[in-house]
Amino acid sequence: MLALYAGGGSTEQGPGRRGFGRWLVPLLVAGAWFSTVSPAGAAMSRGFNRLLEAVVRIDVREVAFEGGTRRYAASIGSGVILTADGVVLTNAHVVSPRAVEINVTLSNLERVGARLVGWDHWTDLAVLRLDLAEVQRRGFKLAHAQFGDSRKLFPGQVVFAVGTPHGLTRTVTRGIVSNTNRYFEDTRGIGGYETGTFNTWLQTDAAINPGNSGGPLVTDDGRVIGISSRGYMGANNLGFAIPSATAREVMEKLVRDGAIVRSYVGLVPGALQDLENFYALELNTGVLVNSVDPGSPAARAGLRPGDIVLSLNGAKVDGRFPEQLPPIQHQIAGQPVGSSLALVVKRGSETRPFTVVTEKLESRVGEEWAFERWGLSVRKVSRAYARENQLDDTTGVVVIGVQPGFPAESAGITRGDVITKINQDPIGSLEVLKSAHAAYEAKPAPMLLETERNRRVSLFLLKP
């Protein structure tokens, strides 16, 4: 099972710190010994030194809307400064929009504040900007690292991971590139958000542990060729990083726009491997349509599961192996939202063109909120969630938690219910509930909720 490698919450960190506390000093001493006594080797290259100065530790406090209330949790991750004006790249699972406080520890061990510029859970990347005014006021000098080209990596090439595993600041580990093109997709990988659809991953045996997340994976000249992100639970040295080719593109867009907009058509591709004969295809041609999301642009255009897409906007596609699917998805996602995508499709013996008008890609995870007087945490029903759960439309909120002894729980509301109406009003947006909650806070009075649970409609009364 692949696990995210951000440091855990405070409860997990406690014993970890105690356990490692004794060893912290010797390890740091060992680090100093390398830099002074051993003049040779990768760690001494100018580029590598500069990289070390650009690696930061990130301490985050974030809010969670679970269990019918707001809860705050602390975690630790890593990051790397990539521009002279203090842009830090890290993982989306280290810093998300839920972060309420971000502190960055520089190589001089001093802490400065930072803010989130944007995040992209699909590629598990987030961009922060250091508080430059503070940096200047305190007279700190910022070093920044440079990207290398992840496309030129080869299996067996020596790489280093730098970060804050288990809170151990400034840890360097060494390994090799184990695989340059690992396919891995997870529909709930980043705190319930989707990831891995549009990129493949670098695999390395450099030790990557919880807390390494967001730290750079570098070559011996200190060039950033990946962002360490996740590892296999219970396995030895199976670590994964987002390749710099992806990271660079995402970072530039996040710095420029604060968000990444992608196109969605609703095709779920499958690898064609060994099915070429059945579909009477030349080798290395086409992508199998394994599924078409109901109600999606592709479904409306008439595409069907079992179709073979031969080309996208005139360019031939080849989806023979799973590793080849993310670039194809990336190509579709890169089209402007609302543009027409020309597909040539083989269905049975006939080949014909289709035109699909793209929509904006959305996560299945909608906006979250906690209504504390009711002891109720909810998440807005998104278009993707509605599709997945065969809901008629995006009206309503999904209950993600209730607090025992509070009105929502007493009324009989449980996790997973979709609340569709309050006092007969459809819940088209979170604002409807927010204003009802504000009215309740001002003057508590019973409120009637309509919910759906496994297609069953129930009425519940929220009572003071």
Added chain:
Amino acid sequence: MRCTLLRPLLLFLTLLSAAAADDLPTLWAERVKSVVAVEYVVETEVARQPSAAMGTVIDREGTVILPSGAIDPRTPVWQLKDFKVYRAGDPTGVAGEYLGQEAFTGWHYLRVAAEARAALVPVTAFAASGDGRAVALADFVWGIGLRPKDEDFMPYILQSHLALIQSLPQRTGIAQQEVAAPGLPVFDRAGDLVGVAGPSGGQTFLQITRTGRPTPVMLINVEESSTFLLAGEVLPHLDRRPRSPSGRPLAWLGAYGLEPMDREGAKYLELSAQAGVVVSEVLEGSPAEKAGLRARDILLALDGRPLPPLRPDRVVVRFIEREIERRAPGDRLTLTVLRGRDRLEIATVLGEEPKLMREAERKHFDRIGVTVREFVYGDAVERRVKVADVAGVVAHHAKPSGPAAVAGLRQDDWIREIDGVEVRTFADAVARLAGIEKDEARAEFVLLVARGGETAVLRVKLK
């Protein structure tokens, strides 16, 4: 009851009851002739599964009723084979003929072979009146249990006192302890019939292990029950007999997902001293749809009679279902509903229940390792698809490690295409799969299956 304890215990019970009422052993000896043990086999293409139940004799023609839980409702009737009936304490069984399930009472009916009927006594012989003897709180009640087959279905006595009567929605007596095996009669001190035991309610216990924390577990006694339907809920309905082994005709309304409102919700809608039930969906083409019932209508009354405020809330749903089951296709049923702020009367004419999953045709393909089942109305409802769009078959069973299962096929997958060709009907799918199965040269074929709104192309390797 443990085997080794049985004899001393029986002796003890006999002595005890003898002290309580002199004639109990005599009453007991007569009444054990009205109970039987029943064995049958569920036969599928790949397995024969023996099952057992207990039943009560209800007339001189050797008719036996078994409680509805005696046979898994998902089992197709044609898979029920080799019914054998055993008298209490007698290891020689005789053949029984399965007559079907009665829609309203849920009882399964069975007819015992003629040669064994003389030794049986119908339980109606012990009924004091048409509605049976009334029973009151704290009254002494007793019944019969049967030991397993390897103990010759030996009868034993169970006795208790009535602790509570509830409407669930039938009038149901709950005794202090187990009073009879499920499906067997319950009597009073005079030997008059007071009810028939149903399935036992669960009891919650705390399970304490040396390591973990105590965890609550619910235990259900499947051999003996403390719960029984009062005779007034049994005797008047004994004349209802299944008209066919399939149990049809079955009345159908088509209001799906009936959710009772709790007391707070009902009060908020100003419903006093009655229940309200939300209709979640109205099924396509159903009598309810034709009559104009809509999703989210709140059902208030049937034929002008307000829904009773039964406890717990859920029981009212069973009440409504019984009101439908009591009727026949073609019967009228007027619903009173609350829609927004309006009260409406909706006159429905009940229809015939569409083909059930247990009635769907099936076919097993051994080489492929799959049993396919006809796609029926209930499948369309379950998958939220239009009945008109229905095509394909359902994977009823994928043999573990069989070619289909290895390719990723799972039970309940909806097979839409075989070898790239859309499956229209069950016969169509069977013809295609039979062709593939017969073709020894075939190394592989391709299925398109749907599962939970997604589809996948599966490659089934036969070699």
